[in-house]
Amino acid sequence: QLPLAVIAGPCQLESRAHGLEMASALREIAAGLGFGLVFKASFDKANRTSAGGARGMGMAQSLPVFAEIRESLRLPVLTDVHEPGQCAPVAEAVDVLQIPAFLCRQTDLLVAAAATGRVVNVKKGQFLAPWDMKNVIAKVTGAGNPRVLATERGASFGYNTLVSDMRALPIMAAMGAPVIFDATHSVQQPGGQGTSSGGQREFVPVLARAAVAVGVAGVFIETHQDPDHAPSDGPNMVPLRDFPRLIETLMEFDALAKQRAGA
Amino acid sequence: QLPLAVIAGPCQLESRAHGLEMASALREIAAGLGFGLVFKASFDKANRTSAGGARGMGMAQSLPVFAEIRESLRLPVLTDVHEPGQCAPVAEAVDVLQIPAFLCRQTDLLVAAAATGRVVNVKKGQFLAPWDMKNVIAKVTGAGNPRVLATERGASFGYNTLVSDMRALPIMAAMGAPVIFDATHSVQQPGGQGTSSGGQREFVPVLARAAVAVGVAGVFIETHQDPDHAPSDGPNMVPLRDFPRLIETLMEFDALAKQRAGA
C-alpha cells in the first residue's frame, strides 16, 4: 500500500541533452508533488510499424547517458531490452529492465533479464489474457528474481485498436507482482496511421484515473516537451506542461483508492 | 456536475412484498448516505438465455406495484420496456423507461418511449461503438423528448465475455446525455453458464470505481438480499449487505472526480 509510483519520460532518448533536460524537469516536478519517479527512455525502438521509423540512439550511445542521469540526478532509470544479450550490459546502467509487450513470452529474454538481479518490468502482451501473466511472471521468479512488475497496456480489440480491461489490474495484483498501468500505450492505435501508430492522447487522463481508482502500484506515462514533433509515440504522449496537474490528480485518486482498498 | 445518482434494485420484481421490501431497504440506505436513488426492477425478462428462465411477474401484475412503490415510498422508479405498445401504460406507473441493450436501435420502441415524456434510459448495445450512440440518442430527442440517459454496460469481446471501455464514458457525455455506468451487466458473462448467463460479482466494485473516477452522472447496480437464490442475474448482483459500503466508496470517488473534472 505504498503511494503511487510514476514511471515517466520521453518515448525515446533523442540526445544526451534531451534526456538530461527531460529527466531534470521531471525530477523537479516529482520533488514538488512528492511522488516517486522512475525515469524512462528507450535506446532502440526495435519494432516500429515501418522500417522508416526513427529507431533511436542505440545501446552504445545511450547507456552512458542513462548512467549519467542515474548518477548526476539520483533518479532510478528504466529502459527496455529486446534480446537476451542486451540484458547484462543494460543492467550496468539502469535500475529496471523492461520487457516489451510483443516479447513477453520470450523465455530466454525473461530469464536473461531476471539473471541481472535488476527489477524486471514485463508488459502484458496485447494478445494475452490477464491470468496468462501468471506464467510470464513465473518465468522471471523461477529464474531466481522475485523483483518483477506487471504492466497493463491494453488488449487487442478488433483491428488497430486496444481496449483497457480494468479487471486485469486486480487479477494481476493477486499474482503478487506490483501492477503498473501504462496509460500511454493503452491509448495507442497500433498501425493506425498507415506507416506509424496513431494514438488518442486525450484519453490518457481518462484511463489513468480509472486504473488508479481501481488500485495500482504505479502509472507509466510518456511525456515530451513537444509531442507533436517527437520521433515516436507523439500522438499518445502527454505534453510536459500538462504533466504536473495530471499527476497531482492521480495522486489524489491514489490516496483515496488506497484508503478505500477492498471496499 | 450533480452528485452521483444511483439506480438500484433487484433484477426482477419477484412479488409485491419483495419489491416493497427491497425498495424500503434501499430508500433507507439512500437516506443514510444522502444519495439520489432510483428504484429499478423488471416486470419481464424478455430475452432470457433460454426459454426455461424465469421471466417475472408480467406487466399487468407489476405496474400496480411500481405505482405503489412510487407513491408510498416517494421513490422514482425505472423499468424496462420491450415493445412500443408497452411504453404508454408503463409510463403511467414509472418515472424512467429503460431501453434494453439488444433493442437500442429499434426505432419504433425509442420513439414510443420518447413520446411518453418520461425520462428514457437507453442502454448501449454490446455490438455498438460509443460514437454510434449519437444516432440512438437522436432518435429519442428527435421525437421531441430531450430527457435521455445513455448507459454503458459493456461491449462484446470475443465469446461469452464483455469488456468495459472507459473511453466510452466521456465520448457519450460529449453527446449531452447524462451517462450511467451499469456495473452489474458489465460483469455479465453472456450465455456463460450454458443455459443462463454467468457473472463476476467480484468485479462490480472494480468497474464501478473506475467509471466513477472517470466521471459519470450515475451508476446502475442491481442488488438482492440473497443473490445466489435470485431468479435471474444472481451471479452479478451485489448482496444487499455489501451495498452501503460500496456506494459510500463510490460517493467519495465521485466527489473527487467532480472536483477534479477535466484534470
Add this chain to the structure above:
Amino acid sequence: QLPLAVIAGPCQLESRAHGLEMASALREIAAGLGFGLVFKASFDKANRTSAGGARGMGMAQSLPVFAEIRESLRLPVLTDVHEPGQCAPVAEAVDVLQIPAFLCRQTDLLVAAAATGRVVNVKKGQFLAPWDMKNVIAKVTGAGNPRVLATERGASFGYNTLVSDMRALPIMAAMGAPVIFDATHSVQQPGGQGTSSGGQREFVPVLARAAVAVGVAGVFIETHQDPDHAPSDGPNMVPLRDFPRLIETLMEFDALAKQRAGA
C-alpha cells in the same frame, strides 16, 4: 446433403414494380442455373442506424406484394418480423419468417414466429457465441415448430467491424438446424459511415466461398440492379449483373463440399 439453397433479393421492398422485377430476374437466373431460390425483401427496416434512414413500404403495403410474388411467380418468399404481433399476418403472405440478429433472444418474438408454423430463420446475434444458438433454436422448437434455420452473419470484432468465424458453421449444424451463411451482412461495417452502416461488397464472394466450402445448407445474398443508389445496405449488396457468376461458382464449391463432407 441437399444442393445449395439461395436466399436472395433486395434489402428492402422499394415498390410493387421493383419487387416484381427483382423477383422475376432472380427467378430466371435460378431456372437457368438450377438452384432453389427463396426471394427476400424487407417491409420495414426497423433498426436503421439513424432515424433519417429510409424504412421501407411498411407491412400493410408490402404483404400484398409478397403474396403476389409468391403466387404469380411461384417463389417462396422470406421477410423479417420485428414484433410478436406481426408474425400471424406476415405468415399469411410469406413462407419464411426471419428473426433479425438484434432480436434473436426476444422470446416472445421467437415463440410467435414459431406459432405460425412457417419456417423460422433466426439470424445469430452479433453478440452471441455459436454455441449459444442452441438455446435460441430451442425457443422455436420448444414452441412446437421444428422448421428452424440458423443464419451466420458475423460477430462483433472491436468497433464498427464484424468478423466471420467459420467454426460457427459446423457448430450450428450440429444443433440440427440447416445453416445459412449471410454473406451480405457479414461484410457490413455497422455504423461505419456515421449515420449509416458501411460495407465491403468486394468480400461477399470471399466469405461466401469460404462458407460454402466448409459446408452450409444455403447462402443469403442481397442483390440490387443499382446498389449504389439503393435506399439501404447499398455498400454491401452485390450488383445483379454479377449475381449469376457468383452463384455458379458457389454451386461448384457446394457440390465439391458435399462430395467431400467430413473429409
Add this chain to the structure above:
Amino acid sequence: QLPLAVIAGPCQLESRAHGLEMASALREIAAGLGFGLVFKASFDKANRTSAGGARGMGMAQSLPVFAEIRESLRLPVLTDVHEPGQCAPVAEAVDVLQIPAFLCRQTDLLVAAAATGRVVNVKKGQFLAPWDMKNVIAKVTGAGNPRVLATERGASFGYNTLVSDMRALPIMAAMGAPVIFDATHSVQQPGGQGTSSGGQREFVPVLARAAVAVGVAGVFIETHQDPDHAPSDGPNMVPLRDFPRLIETLMEFDALAKQRAGA
C-alpha cells in the same frame, strides 16, 4: 496460380530419428498425391506458455538433422528463428526462415533473415490487422530480399481465443507476397490450458477448406504420428493417418478455387 504448396511436419524436432521418420512419411504422401512439400520442424520453442514446457533439441543439435533431411530426402526445410544472430547459421541448413507471429515486427530479426537470401515466411501477429502486414513485408523486401511469404494464423478475439478472418487472405495477396494459411495455429487456444495452450484439432479441416476456397498459395499444417503425446501443440496437430485425406480434399478445393479465381 501454382498448385497448392504444403508446409507440414511436427511442431518440434524431437530427435534425429523422429525428424527423419516424419519427413520420409510426408515425402511419400506428397509423392503419392503430387503436391509440393516443405518440411517444417522447430529447433526451439522459444515462447512456451510456461517455463516448464519442453523447448526442443536446440539449434546446435537440430541444424545437422535439417541438413540431412534436406540432402538425403531432397526436401526443402523450414524452421523458425528467434534472434537476429540465429539467421545466418540456420540459413546454412534450411530453405525457409520463418518469423514467429509475436516477433513479426522486430525489425532486426526481419532484416537479418532477409539478408540470408533465403525465403522468409513471416507469420502475421495475432495483434496485427491484415493491412499492417504491408509494412512488415516491406521490412524484408526493403532489405533486398523479395522472396517473402505472409502467413495468416489467426487474430486475437477476446481472451484465449483466435479468430480467422478470411478477408485477410486477399488483402495480403494484394501485397504481392504468396499467402500461406496456417490451419494449425489458427485453431490454437492461447494459454487455454492454464500452463499450456489448448487447441481445437477438429477445426483444422474446416478452416483449411475455407482458406483454400478463398485462394491461397499454400497451407501450413502440423502433423504428428501421435499428437496426444507430442511435447507441444498436441491439441491442434492433425494425426498423420488423417493427413493424406485432408490434403487430397484441399487439393480439390484448390484446383476449383484457382479455376474460379476472381469469380
